[in-house]
Amino acid sequence: MNRLNGKVAIVTGAGRGIGAAIARAFAAEGAALVLAELDGASAEATAREIAQAQPGARTLAVPTDVTQATSVQAAVAAAERAFGPVDVLVNNAGINVFADPLTMTDDDWRRCFAVDLDGVWNGCRAVLPGMVERRAGSIVNIASTHAFQIIPGCFPYPVAKHGVIGLTRALGIEYAPKNVRVNAIAPGYIETQLTHDWWNAQPDPEAARRATLELPPMKRIGRPEEVAMTAVFLASDEAPFINASCITIDGGRTALHHE
Numbered sequence: 001m002n003r004l005n006g007k008v009a010i011v012t013g014a015g016r017g018i019g020a021a022i023a024r025a026f027a028a029e030g031a032a033l034v035l036a037e038l039d040g041a042s043a044e045a046t047a048r049e050i051a052q053a054q055p056g057a058r059t060l061a062v063p064t065d066v067t068q069a070t071s072v073q074a075a076v077a078a079a080e081r082a083f084g085p086v087d088v089l090v091n092n093a094g095i096n097v098f099a100d101p102l103t104m105t106d107d108d109w110r111r112c113f114a115v116d117l118d119g120v121w122n123g124c125r126a127v128l129p130g131m132v133e134r135r136a137g138s139i140v141n142i143a144s145t146h147a148f149q150i151i152p153g154c155f156p157y158p159v160a161k162h163g164v165i166g167l168t169r170a171l172g173i174e175y176a177p178k179n180v181r182v183n184a185i186a187p188g189y190i191e192t193q194l195t196h197d198w199w200n201a202q203p204d205p206e207a208a209r210r211a212t213l214e215l216p217p218m219k220r221i222g223r224p225e226e227v228a229m230t231a232v233f234l235a236s237d238e239a240p241f242i243n244a245s246c247i248t249i250d251g252g253r254t255a256l257h258h259e
C-alpha cells in the first residue's frame with residue numbers, strides 16, 4: 001500500500017482489461033489517477049468502481065483518443081488541473097489488427113499504427129516536456145510478446161509492437177540524463193475481452209481457448225492484475241535504475257523453444 005503515494009498518473013485505455021487493472025492497482029497504491037479512454041462510459045464506470053472500493057481515491061475519467069495528439073494533450077492538461085504535474089504515464093491503449101499482409105487494406109495498416117504506435121508516441125510527447133523540466137518521471141509502455149516473436153496471420157500488430165520497444169529504448173536513452181525513465185512491459189496472453197474476442201473469432205472458439213491455455217509452460221494464461229503489479233513497480237520509486245528496458249510477463253513462454 002502507498003507505493004505511489006503523492007504521484008499523479010495517467011493510464012490510457014483504462015476503461016477495461018489491463019488498463020482498468022492498472023488503474024485499480026495505482027489507486028490502491030495511493031496515486032491520483034486520470035483514466036484516459038476512448039470509451040468515456042467505461043472509464044466513468046471504472047472510476048466509480050474504484051471510488052466505491054477505495055474511499056478517498058482520487059480519479060478522473062477523461063474521454064481521450066490516443067490517435068489524436070491534441071486529445072492526449074487535453075488529458076494531460078486535465079490531469080494537471082485536477083491533481084498537479086504528471087509523474088507517471090502508462091501507454092496501455094491498444095488494438096489487435098490481425099491480417100494477411102497481402103490482402104490487408106491500407107485502412108487496417110493505418111488503424112493499427114495510429115493506435116498501437118502513434119498512440120504511444122502521442123502520450124510520451126504530451127508528458128515529456130513537463131517531466132524533463134522537473135527532472136522526474138516514469139513512462140510505462142504496454143508492448144506485447146508480439147514485440148519479439150511472430151505468429152503467422154497477426155500482421156501488422158507485431159510490427160507496431162516492435163516499434164513500441166524501439167520507442168521505449170530510444171526515449172529512455174534520450175531522457176536518461178533528465179532522470180525520466182521509459183520502460184515497457186511485454187505481456188503474453190492475458191485474459192481480457194480482447195482475448196475473448198480473438199477466441200470467439202476462431203472457427204472453434206473453445207478449441208482455440210484450450211490451445212491458448214496449453215501454450216505457456218505454466219499451462220494457464222495471465223491475469224490483468226499480474227500486469228498491473230509490474231506497472232506499479234516500474235512507476236514507483238522502487239525501480240529508480242530500471243530504464244529503457246522491458247519486462248516480459250508470459251509465464252516463461254518466450255523462453256521455451258518447444259516441448
Ligand SMILES: NC(=O)c1ccc[n+]([C@@H]2O[C@H](COP(=O)([O-])OP(=O)(O)OC[C@H]3O[C@@H](n4cnc5c(N)ncnc54)[C@H](O)[C@@H]3O)[C@@H](O)[C@H]2O)c1
Nearest residue numbers: 013015016017018038065066093094144187189190192194
Ligand atoms: N490481452 C492480451 O493478451 C494482451 C497481450 C499482450 C499485450 N496486450 C496489450 O495490452 C494493452 C491492453 O490490452 P487489453 O487486452 O486490456 O485490451 P482491451 O481491448 O480489453 O482494452 C483496451 C482499451 O483501450 C481502449 N482504446 C482502444 N483504442 C483507444 C484509443 N484510440 N484511445 C484511447 N483508448 C483506446 C479501449 O476502449 C479499451 O478500453 C494493449 O496495448 C494490448 O495490445 C494485451
